Amino acid sequence: MKYDFLDPDALARLGAMPLEARHAMTGSVAGRHRSPHRGSSVEFAEYRKYVQGDDTRRLDWKAYARSDRYYIKEFEADTNLRAYFVLDASASMAFSAANDSRIQFARKLAATLSYLIINQGDAAGLSVCQEKIHLEIPPTRRAAQLNNIFDVLAKTEPTGETGLVEALHTIAEKTNQRALIIIMSDLFCDTAALADALQHLRYRKHDIAIFHMLDKQELEFDFERPHRFIDMEDQTSLVAEPALIANDYRHAMQQFLIDVKSACHDVHADYHLITTDQDYEKIIHDFLSIRLPKKGRK
């Protein structure tokens, strides 16, 4: 396999697990996901009174025989899922202390999940956002789509400042049909603006999943000696004595995580804080498992 972010063994292991939408989707074709509309599936939905214009073939004659009234028997509609991978490709995504860089980790997640989605007949698309560039691959169900996604993932190099908030607003505006928006980012942007963007997506009734990707060193900040820190996005630098600022840094980081979680909770987003030293296969497994329907339903 020519893409280093794909592991065939992991794909094989995860292949048996479906990706379920948490909300009803409005797909273009029949699929395995709930739709807000009535359709022709075998799942009974409800009875409703016949109104003029209804197809008489859908009349429930047995109900007419019992009640001498005309009822239409409606069934659930199953549709396919449209998944958008929103990949933050700002320079900060290149950060790596000892493990894979954030972007590399995001490539693995996006590639694997997109493979699983298209493999189960759903549509997958990719949106790569940077400060000035917003590359978008619209979601389709075709198998060839995987190549497109993998190519873009492989060629994307993190650079510049983040354009995540603008990208989310754009996606919210452009995507009329309900979709699963999977965001992969360090979320190093204005938290209030991010919350706005997430609200926008939620307003459009999209299902939001967020992989908040951080490095373990960013959380623990366990430097010993003085360091010169250079901002990966705007190249500003700061010479600091870690022992002096560690506590305040950790405090600020904690506050940031609380704010982000709060913003995600407000929009019922499926939030996952992950560090790049974790096993991505397990992360995907957990992500998929949580989304599986509870017992008794379908």
Next chain:
Amino acid sequence: MSVSFLQQSLLWGLLGVSIPIIIHLLNRRRYRTVQWAAMEFLLKASRESRGKKKLKYIIILTCRALAIAALIFAIARPLVGGFLGWGGSNIDTVILILDRSSSMEQIAENGDESKRLSAIKSVQLSLQSLNNPKLILIDSASAEPQSIPSPDALSELSATAATDTKASISALISNAIDHIAENSLGRTEIWLASDLQQSDWAPDDGRWDAIRAGLADLPQQTTLRIIAMGSAVTDNTAIRTLSATRINNELALEIELIRSDANSSTTIPVTYSINGNRSSETIIFDGQSYKYTKNLALGNKEGEGHGFIAIPSDANPRDNVSFFAYGEGTPAKTYLISEGGESNTWLSLAAAPPGLNDNECKLLSAQQADQIDWAGATLIIWQAALPSGPIAQQLNQYIETGGAALMLPPRGESENSFLGIQWGDLLTSPQGQYFIIDDWNRADGPLRNGIEGTGIPASKLKAIKRRDIIGEYTTLAAWSDEKPFLIRRVIGDGTAIFVASLPDYTWSNLADADVLLPVVQRMIKLGDSRYSSAFAAIAGSSKAKAADGEIRSRVDAYQESNSSNAAYEAGVWKIGDRLLATNRPDTEDEWLVLDQNNMEALLEGIDFRLFEESANSKPLIKEIWRALLIAMLVFLITEALLCLQPKSEKKKT
């Protein structure tokens, strides 16, 4: 308080204080560069840490630097105390001048030892802290430098024991300067332990100029360090004998009690001991001093005798006793050189009044003056033209050696001069008027008040004739026109009194006993003291020392004596054939202390340091390396705590 160091060169190690700072700066320069994504939080943390965290880090650095400094200081063995200045510990020789005068036996308030012992112990403790400098002692009694092998021996030496002598501080410092100049002693300091008694320091002594010059001329700079034991004298009473005069079978003692506190009346039991017979009496007096006369019966005791008067022990036990001795009773022999006339009778009567059988008066004319037994004369009354030639020289010598002379004006004119004094013109008062005495010295001289305060009725004197007195003299009584009636001229140890009128009814009523008798009798007593003084001496004076071949033994029963220190102790001694009572000098009972301003004026230009010693002995300097090591530990523990704190917070993240 100043600090000095035994290992001063090690202070270069203080440069090591910069090590933590240098390491810190090097660390800052040797930073690693990392690409960092979460810069927003880093900047925020850096902004918040700028205040207290930076202060905390500065404190950590300071603790490290102080710990090193404390270690270096401890290794350099610091000495603290105001006694030594910076670098004062690097001393090769210490010359200790010890004031062991009588006043140094005063026990300071709240103390339990004398000022002398306290000073010795302080010096011992201080010398132990130094690098065993050579110690030379100059004690105030012998004034001779002597090398002391070890400071520990100081308190055992007879040369540091208590004495009843005075101290001449200027002479002692001069001796120290001479010793330094004559010997190669290296870096030398003069340590002077004294109670700053003004009479011992004698600020008017001409030697102070020489001391200032002498110290400046020494090849190396010599510091004078003064251990001042000048705490106030309290709760102390002194007793002394002003005179001991044998009159027939009685000994008349003039006694003075002096006390430090004069606020209320006091009751003091006084013990009299004469020839082993003791008696006591309680004296009640107000004020600071009290003089009284005590006549002690000699009984059948013939020849020489001795005794002492004592009061109970108080803050200074050395001034609670006064010794006296007396010899064979000698008749008070007065030679009256007279021109004849009525005044002869009155003067003879005044010199040898009926009832005083030991008094004798021999009448001579001026031409017979060569018959005077100068050695046996108690008083010379000269009522004639002033002597000249060999007689004048003999009279002069007689006065200089302690004799007393009463000079009265001649009836005729004479231009002779004696002791620089000449009789002036004969003056006669206007008809119906008299020359009267307006003012006289009631505290001093022959017209002084009696011990009980009774005055001499000199104002009753009326004169119609008198002579002027020309020359330089001290006026003790003056006529109403301020011309002198009675003047004094002191020559050597003796005194000459000039009276301007005669006990003659054609001159004045001086013949009335009111004035003439006390004047003549007091002059006889003054002249008699020449003999009684043969039995008294000041402790430590040349008179109190035994000549070669003489054996000294103590004969009084007051207390045992330290034989090696005997010449400097008060007591009654048999020295060869002499009987001698030695006492502390009167100046030791003057408790006036030299104040700091006077001292600074006295030692102007001299590198001196004054260290005020407290009641109890303590080292003038002490080592504090232990305290510094503890300080270093405290700094290191503080640094460790400050460093550990962030790691404990880290677990919360």
